[in-house]
Amino acid sequence: MKTDLSAEYFSRARTVIPGGVNSPVRACKSVGCDPLFVQKASGATVTDVDGNEFIDFVGSWGPMILGHAHPAVVEAVRETALDGTSFGAPTPLEVELAELVCDSVPSLEKVRFVNSGTEATMSAIRLARGFTGRNVVVKFDGCYHGHADSFLVKAGSGVITLGIPGSPGVPEDIVKNTLSIPYNDVDTLEKTLRDDSLDIACVIVEPVAGNMGVIVPEMHFLKTLRELTREMGIILIFDEVITGFRLALGGAQERFGIMPDLTCLGKIIGGGLPVGAYGGRKDIMDTVAPDGPVYQAGTLSGNPLAMAAGLALVKELRKPGFYDALEEKSDFFAAELARIGASANIPTVLNRIGSMMTCFFSEDPVVDFVSAMKADTDRYGRHFRQMLEGGIWLAPSQFEAAFVSAAHDRSQLEKALNMTESSFKKLAD
Ligand code: HOZ
Numbered sequence: 001m002k003t004d005l006s007a008e009y010f011s012r013a014r015t016v017i018p019g020g021v022n023s024p025v026r027a028c029k030s031v032g033c034d035p036l037f038v039q040k041a042s043g044a045t046v047t048d049v050d051g052n053e054f055i056d057f058v059g060s061w062g063p064m065i066l067g068h069a070h071p072a073v074v075e076a077v078r079e080t081a082l083d084g085t086s087f088g089a090p091t092p093l094e095v096e097l098a099e100l101v102c103d104s105v106p107s108l109e110k111v112r113f114v115n116s117g118t119e120a121t122m123s124a125i126r127l128a129r130g131f132t133g134r135n136v137v138v139k140f141d142g143c144y145h146g147h148a149d150s151f152l153v154k155a156g157s158g159v160i161t162l163g164i165p166g167s168p169g170v171p172e173d174i175v176k177n178t179l180s181i182p183y184n185d186v187d188t189l190e191k192t193l194r195d196d197s198l199d200i201a202c203v204i205v206e207p208v209a210g211n212m213g214v215i216v217p218e219m220h221f222l223k224t225l226r227e228l229t230r231e232m233g234i235i236l237i238f239d240e241v242i243t244g245f246r247l248a249l250g251g252a253q254e255r256f257g258i259m260p261d262l263t264c265l266g267k268i269i270g271g272g273l274p275v276g277a278y279g280g281r282k283d284i285m286d287t288v289a290p291d292g293p294v295y296q297a298g299t300l301s302g303n304p305l306a307m308a309a310g311l312a313l314v315k316e317l318r319k320p321g322f323y324d325a326l327e328e329k330s331d332f333f334a335a336e337l338a339r340i341g342a343s344a345n346i347p348t349v350l351n352r353i354g355s356m357m358t359c360f361f362s363e364d365p366v367v368d369f370v371s372a373m374k375a376d377t378d379r380y381g382r383h384f385r386q387m388l389e390g391g392i393w394l395a396p397s398q399f400e401a402a403f404v405s406a407a408h409d410r411s412q413l414e415k416a417l418n419m420t421e422s423s424f425k426k427l428a429d
Contacts, residue, residue, distance in 0.1 A: 001389055005049040009037040025158040028396040030377060031384040035396075041068035043407040046393055054393035055412045057402040061395070062210075062242050062267040065326075065355070066316055067407020073271045076312035080304050088299055093307035100314050101269060101277065104249045105240075107259040111279030112288060113302045117241035117266030118146025120276035121204065123296045124262050125150060127278070128202035128235035130294035131287050138192060138203040138234075140183040142212030142369030142399075145204055145239050145264070154180040154369065156211030161397040183209055183368045184221045193228045202235040202262075207252035210242040210401045212372040213358035214351040219256065226258050235284065241266035241276070242401065245314065247354045248323055255354070268317075271309030274300075322406070329413070330355040330404045336417045344421075345428035346379070355404040359420075372399060383423050390419040 013020035021027045021035060028035045036048040044067050046056045059065070066073070080093070094113060102108045114120050125137050137150055144156035152159065152167045153175055159167075166175070179198070181188045183205075193200065207222060209215035229236040238260035244251040245268040253259055262280035269275055279285060289295045316322065334352045341348035341359060349360045360366045361376040361383070380398035387394050392415070394402060404413070 001052055002050045003034075003036065003048075003052075006037045007034065009049060010034050023158070025161050025395075025397050025400070030161045030398075031381040031396045033385055033388075036388075043067040043069075044405055044409070044412050052391075054388070054391050055408070055416055056393045057404070057416070058393055058395050058400075059403040059405055060267075060272060061400070062246065062403060063270060063272045064403070064407075065246060065268050065405055066313060067405045068272075070271075070313070070316070070407075072312045072316055073309050076271075076308040077273070077305050080308035083304075085305055086300060086303055091302065091304050091307065093304050093311060094302035097269070097307045097311045097314070100311065100318075101265070102279065104314065104318070105244065105263060105265070105279075106250045106254055107261070107263060107281070108279040109282040110285035111265075111277050112285070112296065113307070114276040114278065114296070114298055115274050115300055115303070115306075116146070116276045117239075117264065118148055118276070119298070120241065120264040120266055120278040121145040121151065121237075121239055122148035124237050124264050124278040125202055125204065126296065127284060127288060127294050128237060128262065130292075131284050132201045132233065132235060134199045134201035135177050136179055136198055136200045137177060138179045138181060138200055140205055140209075140369075141180050142183060142215075142372055143204075143206045143209055143239070144211030145206075146241075149174045150178050153178045156209070156369075156399060158397070160212060160369075160373070160399050182370070183215060184218050185368065186218075186221055186224050189221070189224060190228065193232050193234060200232070200234050202237050203229055204237040204239055204264075206242065207238045207240065207256065207258070207260075208243050208247065208353055208356070210356060211399065212369055213360055213366060213375070213399045214353065214356050214401045215366060215368065215372065216351060216353045218367075222256060222258050226260075229261075235262060236260045237262045237264065239264045242356070244268060245317055246356060246403075249317055269310045269314065270306045271313035273303070273306035273309045275303075275306045275310055326355050326404065326406055329408065330357075333404055333408075333413045333417070336413075337420065340417060340421045340424060344424035346424060348424070356401040357404075358398075358401055360398065379427055382427060386423040386426060387419055390423070392416050392419050
């Protein structure tokens, strides 16, 4: 595979951008290679600057549920841009998208748009603290809620990928207000939430973990979490930045029938443009400025291009049969992947729900941070490089999800499966 131009861009990038990238995992350090620089993408394929074409299972880390450059999204952005790209004033587009999002996500009565998932989660915990008058945030080991100070405690995503235990620059005073406990562990959950001395404002959780690889929660865990938080007057926040509009139109909460008090969204609702959102119960959301005292603001919040892209995309998702078709395609892909994994001479564990999945190079079931960390990351690195050589673009980390999109066709999925089979064989040699 020719990579001369990518290498050249990487070398230039490293002199002016830390690590040569604008988000750490992209540097591909944990999979032992340098990043490829992307020229363009269309449908389920990505083409790099050297002209190599790949079948894409990263989907920009989640947003591309329709595939890249979907005509409806591109047209909406193009048309909107002709009338101006930012006004710092309300627009009809944000009202329309807010209405559609509240109508789609069952627990949302009101929603505020921001610019990223990180902004959504940090705003949601501020709101939970303001509403309850308490200070402590409970999260789960290996869950990732963006890079705000309060969340960089036993975090997933790039933090575990790069083996960073906690980040310098995050004051101890902030860390002491974040409690991280094991995912899927009902006993610890119960003990923690029932401890009145802890001053817990909220619990934030990925209702399906996607940032230590995909981990589907035990229903008993999620149900207990909902019941206990309600009983103790603690705000339950679902971080649905990945699962929102991915696992169903109404996200994980619709799929599982469990309603949080607040929900954080991002990725898909921006159609590939920078967007985040937080929303939920009206009484809580009415505490946000200007109706209430909890301050949160943003010059580019509700940006017209992002709103237009999100609207165009969500309208596609609301067409009858969209999620059934995606589920069926993902069923086929996951079943074949599991079959290939089961007959390989290396241990693999496939965790999957809907169109998101992770194949762990692991002996044992992966149910939490500790079991995820047992995965063989060197083997994943080799697998990643072999797949890339074979034209398949996977996340450059064992601890991320692979996403199937509406744009993947049968032949692309079959090619990816064939490549996986031959990669597993080489790994076993
Ligand atoms: N939330 C993304 C990972 N699951 C972030 C991707 C990145 O770190 O660039």
